[in-house]
Structures are given as C-alpha cells and as structure tokens.
Amino acid sequence: xxxxxxxxxxxxxxxxxxxxxxxxxxxxxxxxxxxxxxxxxxxxxxxxxxxxxxxxxxxxxxxxxxxxxxxxxxxxxxxxxxxxxxxxxxxxxxxxxxxxxxxxxxxxxxxxxxxxxxxxxxxxxxxxxxxxxxxxxxxxxxxxxxxxxxxxxxxxxxxxxxxxxxxxxxxxxxxxxxxxxxxxxxxxxxxxxxxxxxxxxxxxxxxxxxxxxxxxxxxxxxxxxxxxxxxxxxxxxxxxxxxxxxxxxxxxxxxxxxxxxxxxxxxxxxxxxxxxxxxxxxxxxxxxxxxxxxxxxxxxxxxxxxxxxxxxxxxxxxxxxxxxxxxxxxxxxxxxxxxxxxxxxxxxxxxxxxxxxxxxxxxxxxxxxxxxxxxxxxxxxxxxxxxxxxxxxxxxxxxxxxxxxxxxxxxxxxxxxxxxxxxxxxxxxxxxxxxxxxxxxxxxxxxxxxxxxxxxxxxxxxxxxxxxxxxxxxxxxxxxxxxxxxxxxxxxxxxxxxxxxxxxxxxxxxxxxxxxxxxxxxxxxxxxxxxxxxxxxxxxxxxxxxxxxxxxxxxxxxxxxxxxxxxxxxxxxxxxxxxxxxxxxxxxxxxxxxxxxxxxxxxxxxxxxxxxxxxxxxxxxxxxxxxxxxxxxx
Amino acid sequence: xxxxxxxxxxxxxxxxxxxxxxxxxxxxxxxxxxxxxxxxxxxxxxxxxxxxxxxxxxxxxxxxxxxxxxxxxxxxxxxxxxxxxxxxxxxxxxxxxxxxxxxxxxxxxxxxxxxxxxxxxxxxxxxxxxxxxxxxxxxxxxxxxxxxxxxxxxxxxxxxxxxxxxxxxxxxxxxxxxxxxxxxxxxxxxxxxxxxxxxxxxxxxxxxxxxxxxxxxxxxxxxxxxxxxxxxxxxxxxxxxxxxxxxxxxxxxxxxxxxxxxxxxxxxxxxxxxxxxxxxxxxxxxxxxxxxxx
Numbered sequence: 001x002x003x004x005x006x007x008x009x010x011x012x013x014x015x016x017x018x019x020x021x022x023x024x025x026x027x028x029x030x031x032x033x034x035x036x037x038x039x040x041x042x043x044x045x046x047x048x049x050x051x052x053x054x055x056x057x058x059x060x061x062x063x064x065x066x067x068x069x070x071x072x073x074x075x076x077x078x079x080x081x082x083x084x085x086x087x088x089x090x091x092x093x094x095x096x097x098x099x100x101x102x103x104x105x106x107x108x109x110x111x112x113x114x115x116x117x118x119x120x121x122x123x124x125x126x127x128x129x130x131x132x133x134x135x136x137x138x139x140x141x142x143x144x145x146x147x148x149x150x151x152x153x154x155x156x157x158x159x160x161x162x163x164x165x166x167x168x169x170x171x172x173x174x175x176x177x178x179x180x181x182x183x184x185x186x187x188x189x190x191x192x193x194x195x196x197x198x199x200x201x202x203x204x205x206x207x208x209x210x211x212x213x214x215x216x217x218x219x220x221x222x223x224x225x226x227x228x229x230x231x232x233x234x235x236x237x238x239x240x241x242x243x244x245x246x247x248x249x250x251x252x253x254x255x256x257x258x259x260x261x262x263x264x265x266x267x268x269x270x271x272x273x274x275x276x277x278x279x280x281x282x283x284x285x286x287x288x289x290x291x292x293x294x295x296x297x298x299x300x301x302x303x304x305x306x307x308x309x310x311x312x313x314x315x316x317x318x319x320x321x322x323x324x325x326x327x328x329x330x331x332x333x334x335x336x337x338x339x340x341x342x343x344x345x346x347x348x349x350x351x352x353x354x355x356x357x358x359x360x361x362x363x364x365x366x367x368x369x370x371x372x373x374x375x376x377x378x379x380x381x382x383x384x385x386x387x388x389x390x391x392x393x394x395x396x397x398x399x400x401x402x403x404x405x406x407x408x409x410x411x412x413x414x415x416x417x418x419x420x421x422x423x424x425x426x427x428x429x430x431x432x433x434x435x436x437x438x439x440x441x442x443x444x445x446x447x448x449x450x451x452x453x454x455x456x457x458x459x460x461x462x463x464x465x466x467x468x469x470x471x472x473x474x475x476x477x478x479x480x481x482x483x484x485x486x487x488x489x490x491x492x493x494x495x496x497x498x499x500x501x502x503x504x505x506x507x508x509x510x511x512x513x514x515x516x517x518x519x520x521x522x523x524x525x526x527x528x529x530x531x532x533x534x535x536x537x538x539x540x541x542x543x544x545x546x547x548x549x550x551x552x553x554x555x556x557x558x559x560x561x562x563x564x565x566x567x568x569x570x571x572x573x574x575x576x577x578x579x580x581x582x583x584x585x586x587x588x589x590x591x592x593x594x595x596x597x598x599x600x601x602x603x604x605x606x607x608x609x610x611x612x613x614x615x616x617x618x619x620x621x622x623x624x625x626x627x628x629x630x631x632x633x634x
Numbered sequence: 635x636x637x638x639x640x641x642x643x644x645x646x647x648x649x650x651x652x653x654x655x656x657x658x659x660x661x662x663x664x665x666x667x668x669x670x671x672x673x674x675x676x677x678x679x680x681x682x683x684x685x686x687x688x689x690x691x692x693x694x695x696x697x698x699x700x701x702x703x704x705x706x707x708x709x710x711x712x713x714x715x716x717x718x719x720x721x722x723x724x725x726x727x728x729x730x731x732x733x734x735x736x737x738x739x740x741x742x743x744x745x746x747x748x749x750x751x752x753x754x755x756x757x758x759x760x761x762x763x764x765x766x767x768x769x770x771x772x773x774x775x776x777x778x779x780x781x782x783x784x785x786x787x788x789x790x791x792x793x794x795x796x797x798x799x800x801x802x803x804x805x806x807x808x809x810x811x812x813x814x815x816x817x818x819x820x821x822x823x824x825x826x827x828x829x830x831x832x833x834x835x836x837x838x839x840x841x842x843x844x845x846x847x848x849x850x851x852x853x854x855x856x857x858x859x860x861x862x863x864x865x866x867x868x869x870x871x872x873x874x875x876x877x878x879x880x881x882x883x884x885x886x887x888x889x890x891x892x893x894x895x896x897x898x899x900x901x902x903x904x905x906x907x908x909x910x911x912x913x914x915x916x917x918x919x920x921x922x923x924x925x926x927x928x
Contacts, residue, residue: 003783028860028871033724033732034850035821036870042874042885612875 004077004590006124011072015065022061040218062495063606070599074592077126084123084587085209089145091132092117092180094159095193095601096136096212096497098562102194104216105191106306110161113213116462120190121152123587131178135171135193136162137497137536145181151598163307163538164496165559168197172204191578194560195568203574209581214567218244220268220294221308221563222252225556226357226492227281227288227315233313236278242268243564248294248302252276255289279342285364286315287540287552312540313492323479326350327365332466333380336475339365359613361482375450376482377602381423381459387448388455391424394439397458401436407435408454408477409447414576415467417465431455445481454478496554499533502543512544513531641914642779645743648917648927649751650714650813677705680911700717704757708782711774713756713812714748715838716741717804718786720759721795722865723748723821737817737845740907742816743917745782747927748776750885756808757782759789760800771780771887794865811837819845820893825894841903841926844893848910851886853879 002008033039094117100110117132122146125129132142132155143155179187187206194214224239242248247269254262255515266274281288292309294302303309321336325347337345342360348354351369354362363378368385384390397419402409414435424440427433431446431453445454465471494500502511513521513532516539523530535541535555543550559562568575657687679799681690681701718741741757749756755778758770771785797818814833820826833840855861856879861870872878890906897904905924907916921927 027856030860030862030869031855032862032864033853034723034819034847034864035822036861036866037823037868038867038885038889039861039872040880041889043870045885046878046881127816485793605891 001078001080001467001591002590006076008072008075008077011075012069014072015068018064018068022058024032024037027634032258035605043530050290060606060609063602063609066431067599067602068604070595070602074279074595074599075435076589077592078595079588079590080361080587082123082587084125085120085211085581086188086207087125087128087181087188088188089129089182089206090120090124091131091133091187093133093135093175093193094170094187095166095191095196096134096159096161097163097196098194098307099194099305099565100213101163101307102219102305102427103567104212104214104218104565108192109213113211116192117524118153118158118212121149121156122589123409124149124152125586125588129182131181132156132159132174133174133178135168137164137167139167139171139174141174141178145178153453154518162368162496163536164167164557165196168201172201176202176204179204184323190573190581193571193572194565195571196564197568197571198561199572199574201573203576208576208578210571210578212569212580214565217306217564217566218246219305219563219565220244220248220292221305221557221560222249222290222292222311222556223308223560223563224272224498225288225311225313225558227313230279233283234281234317236281236288236313238267238276238311240268240292241273241277241560241563242270243407243566244302244346245270250274251293253291253293254278255291256286281315283317284315285317285551287554288313288315289540296327300427307538308559310538310556311556311558312538313556314540314552314554316551321360322346322360323363324348324355324359325363325365326352326354327363328399330365330380330460332460333365333442333473336472337479338605340471340476340479361479374451377454378478378482380454381457382455386566388425388428393421393423394423396439397422397437397442399438400442402439403432403434406432406434408481410477411473412477413468413470413562416468417463417470419458419463419465419504421462425457444529445478454481454482469607480549487596493558494535494553495558496538496555497533498555499531500534500535500553502530510545511550514542516540548590585598619630636746641743642746644918645746645749645916648747648922650712650744651925651928675706678702680706688845712751712753713810714745714753715804715808715812715814716745716748716755716757716815717760717801717814717816717818718757718789719795719797719818720761720789720791720817721821722791723795723819723863724845725864727849727909731847731849733819733845733847733909734789734791736907736909736913737843738789739913740843740845740916741815741817742783742786743913744755745786746779748813749773749778749782752866754810754812755782756783758804760795760797760804760816761793763803768812796824797824797826798824798829801826802832804827805832805836805838808836812839814838815843816840817843818846819850823866824894830897830900830902834902841905842893842897844887844890844904844906846906848908851908852883855879891907895904 079092094113097476098109100113102109105112121130129147130152131143131145132152134142142159146152175189179189184205187205187211189206190209190211190214192211195212214311216384221241221243222238223241224237226237226571227234228237236254238252238342240250240252241443249261249267251265251266262278264276266276268274289312292303321343323343323345325333325337325345326349327333327347328350334345334347337343341548346359346452350367354370354373355370359375360371361376361378363380364382365380368382370377372386382390392417400414400417402412402414419437419442422437422439422442427441428446428448429442430448431444432442435443441457443454443456445452447453460466481529510522510524511530513523513534515521515534516537521532521534523532538555538557540552542552570579572578657898667699673807678694679702681703685703689703690740692787694789707878718737720734723734727733727736730736745755745757752772752775754772756770756772771782773782797820803818807912856874858873859871861872862868894904894906902927903924904922904927911920
C-alpha cells in the first residue's frame with residue numbers, strides 16, 4: 001500500500017494533544033454527598049471484580065485515536081497497485097448500440113461494460129486523465145479529460161443504450177479529438193464494445209485497446225417485415241435469421257394490433273435465413289406485428305437478444321382520388337393527370353353537364369361555363385367566373401418571379417419557360433401569387449369557400465412549359481395541394497434515429513406524435529412539414545391531429561450488424577487490427593472511501609460510548625417510581 | 635414545632651416495649667419481674683418469720699387458718715436512652731426528607747412516649763466527647779415534654795461522628811442501662827459494631843433505627859463528578875454512568891442486609907428507614923408492627 005498525499009500523515013501528530021488532554025485531569029463537577037463511604041466500597045468491589053476496568057475507562061481514548069488514524073489515513077489517500085488496462089490520457093469509447101442490450105451477460109452486456117469501465121476508473125492513477133465517450137446514435141462526451149473519479153462515476157451512471165446502431169465514425173472522431181487534447185504518445189483509446197464495428201473506420205492517434213464484452217451468439221432475429229400490394233389483398237413478408245451455432249426452430253406469430261391471427265414454425269440453419277409469407281390480407285389499414293418465440297428443449301429461452309424478436313409494419317391502402325378534366329382536348333393535361341400516383345382521371349367535354357357524382361378534383365381547361373362545383377379546382381387558362389375576373393391578353397411575360405419558400409413552388413425552375421401570352425387578372429385576396437410576370441400573375445393558388453383553388457393564367461399550348469421539366473413538378477405540387485393522396489406519407493424501413501418529414505394535408509397547425517412508450521411530442525407544422533427525429537424507440541408511432549388519428553409509422557431494428565451478437569475478438573480501426581486487451585499497466589486502486597467509512601463508523605461508536613457514559617438518570621416519573629418500588633421489594 | 639397536638643394524643647396511647655426488662659430505681663408504671671408494693675396481685679406464699687404482718691392476707695387466714703403473705707406486682711420505671719446522630723452526614727435530604735429533621739421528629743416521638751409512660755428518659759447526641767449537663771437531656775414525667783421538644787429543636791448537625799467511639803463512651807458514661815434507641819445513618823468510617831457490643835455488654839436493649847434519604851438509595855447523579863464527603867471533606871472522583879448507578883443501588887441494599895444480619899445475631903432490633911416514609915406512619919404502624927411500641 002502506498003499513499004498519494006503522504007504529507008497528510010503528519011496530522012497523526014494530533015494524537016499527542018488528544019493524549020495530553022486525557023492525561024490532564026478531567027475537570028469534574030463537585031457534588032457534596034452525605035458520605036462517600038458507600039462509593040468507596042463500591043469502587044473497591046468493582047475493581048476487585050473486574051481487572052479490565054482501567055482499560056474500559058480508556059476505551060473512549062482508544063476509539064478517538066483510532067478515529068484520528070482513520071481520518072488521517074483517508075486524507076493521505078492510500079492505494080494499492082493493481083493491473084490496469086490504460087493509464088495516462090485515457091479515452092474510453094463505450095458502445096451503446098442495440099446489441100449491448102443482449103442478455104448473455106447478467107443483467108446485460110451494457111451493465112457488464114459499465115462495470116468494466118468502472119474498474120478502469122477505479123484503477124486510474126491520480127495523474128492520469130480520462131474522457132468518457134458514449135457511442136450511441138449521436139456520440140456524446142459524458143466526461144471530458146478529468147481525473148476526478150467522482151465526476152467520471154457520475155457520468156458513467158448517466159450512460160444509457162440506444163435501440164439502434166452506434167455512429168462509430170462520429171464516436172471515433174470525437175475520441176481522436178479527445179486524444180489530441182493531451183500528449184499523443186501517452187494516450188490510449190479503450191473501445192469497450194461487443195464488436196459489430198463497421199469497416200473503414202478512421203485511424204486513431206495514440207494506442208488503441210479493445211475491451212470485448214459478451215459471451216454468447218445465440219440469437220434469432222427478424223431482419224425484415226414488409227407488405228406489398230398483390231392480387232387478392234396485400235402480402236406480408238417476414239425474414240428470420242439465425243446467428244447462433246445450432247439449428248433452431250422458431251415460431252413466428254403475427255398480430256394485427258393485439259390480435260393474433262397467424263403463427264408459423266420456421267426452422268433456420270445456423271447462419272441462414274428463413275422466410276414466411278402471408279397472403280390475401282384484408283385491404284383495410286392495419287398495424288401488423290411479428291414476434292419470434294424461441295424456446296430450447298427445456299423450455300428455456302435461448303435467444304440472448306430479445307430486441308430484434310419483434311417487428312412492425314403499417315399497411316395503408318393506396319387511396320385513389322378521382323379527378324374530372326373538363327377540356328376540349330389537352331394531351332399535356334391528360335398525360336400528367338394519368339401519370340400522377342393516387343389519382344384516377346375522368347374526362348368531360350366543355351358544355352356537357354357535369355356529372356352529379358362528386359369528384360375530388362375538377363380541372364377546367366379553357367372557358368368556364370355554368371357554376372363552379374363546390375370542390376377543389378384547378379383552372380387552366382380560365383375565363384371570368386364567380387371567383388375572379390379575367391381581362392385582356394398580355395405578352396409581357398418576361399421577368400418572372402417565383403414565390404420562394406412555398407411548397408407549391410418547390411423545385412420550380414422558370415428560367416427556361418417561355419410564354420407567348422397570358423391573360424390579365426388581379427390575384428384575389430384569398431390567393432397568393434406563385435409565379436408573377438411583369439404583366440400580371442401567371443400562377444396563383446389559395447383557399448376560398450372551404451375549397452382549394454389553383455389557377456394558371458395561360459393556355460398550355462401558348463407556352464413551352466409542357467416540354468420543360470418544371471411542368472410535371474408544378475403539376476405534382478398543385479395536384480398534391482389540391483387533392484392530397486394521403487394524410488401523410490412516411491417512408492418504409494425506418495430505423496431508430498432516422499429522421500422523417502410529416503406533411504399533414506389537413507392544414508393542422510399542430511400535430512402530435514406518440515412514440516411506442518406512450519411519450520407524446522407536439523410539433524407546430526410549417527409549410528415544409530414537420531421534421532421528426534425522436535425515433536429512438538422500436539415500435540409503432542402514431543401521428544395525431546386534434547385527437548384524430550392521421551396515421552402510423554413503424555420503426556424497426558432490421559440491422560444484421562446489431563442482430564449478429566457474436567462477440568468479436570479483433571476489431572479493425574484504421575489499418576490495424578486491435579485484439580482483445582489484457583491488463584498490463586500499473587493502475588492505482590484507491591481505498592480512501594473505505595477508510596473514510598471506517599472513520600464514520602468509529603465516530604458513531606465514539607458518540608455512543610460517550611452518550612452511554614453521560615446519560616442522566618430519569619428519576620422522576622414512572623421509571624423512578626418502579627425503580628424505588630423494586631428496591632422496596634428487595 | 636416538631637409535631638402537632640393531634641399526633642401527641644395518638645402518641646399518648648403508646649408505650650415503649652422492653653422485652654428484656656431492666657430493673658428500675660424508682661417506681662414507675664411498668665411491670666417488673668420483681669414482686670413489689672403495687673396494688674396488682676401476683677401470688678401467695680407462706681408466711682415466714684419476719685414478714686411484714688401488714689401484708690398477711692387475713693381473709694385467707696380466716697378461711698384456712700394459715701397465714702399467707704399476698705405478693706403484689708412491683709411496678710418500676712424504665713431507663714430509655716435516645717441517641718441521636720448529629721454528624722454532618724445527617725444534614726442531607728430535601729425538605730421533609732431531611733435526615734436530621736426526620737431523626738429529631740422520630741426522637742421526639744419516642745421520647746414523648748417514654749415521658750408519658752413515666753420512664754426515665756435520656757436524650758443525647760452521639761458524640762465521643764465527654765458530655766456536659768447541657769449537652770444531653772434527662773427527664774421523667776409528662777410535664778417535661780416542652781423542655782424535651784426545646785432541647786431536640788436546639789440540636790444541630792455538625793462535625794464528624796465515629797459511631798463506634800461515641801457508643802463506647804456512652805456505654806461507659808451512662809449509669810443506668812435500659813432501652814437504647816440509636817438514630818443514625820451509620821456513615822462512620824470506623825464502623826459501628828464495637829460500639830454496639832459495648833452497649834449490649836452493659837445490658838442495654840438496643841434498637842437501631844437506620845435512616846437513609848431516598849437520594850442516598852438512588853442518587854440522581856451522572857457524569858464526571860467529584861463527590862465530596864460532607865463530614866470529612868474527602869473527595870472521590872467518579873465517572874457515573876447507568877451501570878455504576880445500578881451497582882450502587884445494589885451495594886446500598888447489600889449494606890443494609892449486612893447490618894441487619896449483624897443485628898439479628900446480637901438481638902439488636904434493626905429498622906431500616908427511608909426518610910420519605912411519613913414519620914407518624916412509621917411510629918404508629920411500623921414500630922408497632924415490629925413490637926417496639928405497643
């Protein structure tokens with residue numbers, strides 16, 4: 001045992017005044033009694049009966065000296081030399097990816113890793129510094145270049161795993177930065193992980209060590225769950241992978257909501273995958289969940305990684321909006337309406353009666369006769385109508401300005417567009433001008449009377465717009481604004497930490513998103529939609545607006561690198577292979593907290609001893625009464 | 635005033651009991667083992683020459699024609715000695731439980747009983763010095779009550795008492811042995827046994843009234859103390875905790891038992907008294923129970 005601050009041992013000299021104080025005669029309170037005869041008899045009895053009384057009288061002194069010794073020892077910071085993994089400038093990168101939740105170690109790999117890092121902190125010599133980096137979705141520096149073990153322990157206790165893959169490149173970039181804070185030749189980066197690092201990681205300055213965590217590789221994982229439309233109803237496709245060393249039979253159960261509707265047994269060879277396909281599912285919107293149950297011969301679960309045993313997918317049947325094109329014949333319009341997804345176009349001639357069957361969208365090309373239907377409208381080259389008046393034609397269609405930052409003008413490039421002539425009008429108060437030429441507005445859109453209206457103030461045949469790339473973009477923007485296909489669209493195959501954009505169509509100012517744990521996020525919508533990045537949990541997220549369900553989306557692990565929990569002995573960082581580390585450096589294990597604990601116990605003992613010697617008898621009251629009564633009986 | 639007239643009336647009816655009766659000098663109100671001249675009949679015996687003819691029972695002579703002498707009970711007085719420990723150690727205890735005051739009251743009661751019974755009473759403080767006439771009180775007859783009370787009230791505590799020495803001195807000095815009541819706390823470094831033996835040897839019938847204050851049985855003390863002896867001024871350092879206090883209580887009780895055993899062996903009446911016992915209850919009931927008064 002050695003001491004970090006041995007100078008404090010000089011405080012042991014304080015024992016001298018304590019002993020001197022004891023040697024000085026105790027200042028006693030004088031009390032006159034009728035006679036000391038009995039007291040003298042008593043003391044003679046006691047000393048005759050107990051020769052160790054003298055020792056007992058000095059017990060308090062001994063305890064006080066012990067207390068002083070313990071306090072001084074704690075201040076001197078005693079330590080033992082122990083085998084450590086790293087000293088100097090130490091950067092610990094702690095893997096917080098999903099695979100660290102594997103339960104082959106008790107309670108799981110991450111807790112085992114936490115214990116390993118705790119040991120690194122315990123063995124950190126006084127002059128060494130440690131930086132603690134958590135490699136999760138976004139790497140986080142938990143503690144930066146400190147030798148304060150309390151700070152490090154507190155930081156370590158904050159670390160938590162993430163349900164998806166770790167961002168190793170960013171984590172190692174942070175580690176490289178932390179290493180360069182001090183002298184590089186004395187720096188060590190310790191990667192505490194179960195492997196699963198991607199290839200092509202950048203090299204790290206200083207020495208790199210690897211502390212492997214994990215024991216078993218038994219894991220069956222759902223690595224895909226998808227729906228696809230087919231004849232007779234959508235098909236559900238699930239893929240099961242076996243990352244263990246033995247062939248396993250697994251039951252894949254399918255749920256719609258909480259309702260089990262199918263279960264199939266699949267036998268998967270080691271290192272192989274097995275497929276399950278369910279066909280002719282109902283066309284209704286639904287949330288499907290697949291679960292794996294892997295049981296060994298003795299009924300014990302032999303799957304060390306439960307996180308990838310569940311997967312979810314959301315089925316949203318394609319909605320087919322109906323559009324009526326009232327036109328004498330416009331091939332450009334017909335083509336673009338046919339090409340846009342989620343829209344079924346119908347055509348009618350001008351002057352013909354408008355069908356009573358309501359459509360989602362009416363497209364008028366040219367002259368408008370009769371009253372406008374009470375639905376969303378796209379008006380191309382219109383004549384005067386109930387909504388606005390149209391004036392004479394103008395040819396001053398140059399110097400065009402496109403309204404910026406508007407979803408309807410997104411990706412529009414009007415530079416290459418030439419227009420022969422357009423018709424004058426004033427943009428009504430309910431609309432906003434999207435494309436403005438010198439002579440007047442060319443395109444505007446807005447809401448009036450509970451419907452959305454978009455207007456193009458020129459004949460498509462009088463321009464080269466239909467020949468430009470801008471044309472389908474403009475039409476898609478306008479049609480999406482007028483007749484949105486779905487409430488919102490979320491991409492399939494979302495993984496934890498992915499960001500998605502939600503564009504609610506209903507014009508809600510605020511939407512709420514509830515994650516699988518029940519936590520709710522409320523976000524104000526903008527024209528560009530809502531950017532949602534809190535996809536940290538696996539499961540189904542629901543999107544709500546004014547308490548009505550807009551839709552759902554699923555976040556799944558689906559990551560073979562995480563599901564393959566086989567511990568790795570060698571990782572590759574930069575161009576070198578890093579093998580599992582043995583403890584080879586001399587670390588210091590400080591024991592002052594234990595010594596301080598002993599001092600505290602001694603303090604309590606000293607207090608108790610002192611109190612026991614000075615308790616005042618409670619003569620009045622019932623105790624005194626009983627003691628007198630007892631005496632009388634004797 | 636040591637006690638009120640009501641108590642006095644109760645005391646009037648009491649008399650001290652002497653189980654080993656001692657011959658008195660004067661005629662008293664007490665039966666004697668000797669035959670005497672009172673009017674109480676005791677026995678008959680044959681007339682012998684020289685007997686006083688006045689004591690022949692002429693009625694019996696008329697019936698039996700033989701002279702018989704009528705023997706009558708002799709009534710005598712009793713010497714009662716009340717010895718009061720007035721050392722500094724008796725100056726202890728709160729208010730009514732003050733040991734000396736308590737002892738004075740008790741001495742007064744016993745003395746009054748003796749006076750009323752016509753016994754010869756001597757009240758004396760326990761001291762080894764030779765006593766002068768004013769230091770002690772000798773009287774006979776009810777009429778001396780006021781003088782007695784005045785004498786007792788005039789006693790004050792002080793000095794050191796070696797009980798042994800004091801009793802021995804008294805035993806030699808007193809002319810007439812009789813009932814001896816010793817009122818003391820027995821706090822005497824040299825002991826009390828030799829003194830008692832001297833009294834017994836001189837033919838006294840001894841009653842030891844052992845007075846202790848409640849605070850002496852269970853001292854309300856704790857902590858680091860220097861106990862100062864009231865008599866000797868001797869200091870005793872002690873660290874008093876709960877355990878030691880328990881030991882002390884046991885020690886006091888053991889001490890009382892030791893004294894009691896010693897007294898029992900020598901036919902000394904022993905009565906341990908705690909001064910929180912009401913003194914009239916002590917006299918009227920406890921002393922009666924012990925057959926010290928009747």
